Amino acid sequence: MLTRPDPGSVTILFEGAPIRARAGESVASALLAAGILAVRTTPVSGAPRGPFCMMGACFDCLAVVDGVGGVQTCLVPVREGMRIERQHGARDVAAEDAA
Template structure:
């Protein structure tokens, strides 16, 4: 089984699985916080319509984890707010 890195730790995934599906399967239901209240968010719609599952993938913020295919060696991190350093 392949892995990508999430917040410094390995996350296993199966071929064709999205980052979001792999995170949920690994027991991580939330990986983003909202801008205003800091509430935890993860997958909500699961089809790319909402933006609750945003993560930063290989340095690119605002990637929907439910749409991004997991790839070996990817670096995925929790997204804080808008994902930009100077919010």
């Protein structure tokens, strides 16, 4: 696991539950700090996946951020009150547009 002494002063919501984050870090980094390793399930087999490369190359850290799916959470800096949900399978753009 990855840990740190100072949890940070920013609060984001993962699946509705608040977690602490550090200003300037990515969403994926904040999730790892909270012990959340799996952020999505794959469209092919439904297997759980989580951050792998942390640099925008692998697309394994995709999640729904403030209602928008398919977001590379390792590239998005945390913002106070940000809502993160697990992404199940492929991004559903039609459902996002309807929402």
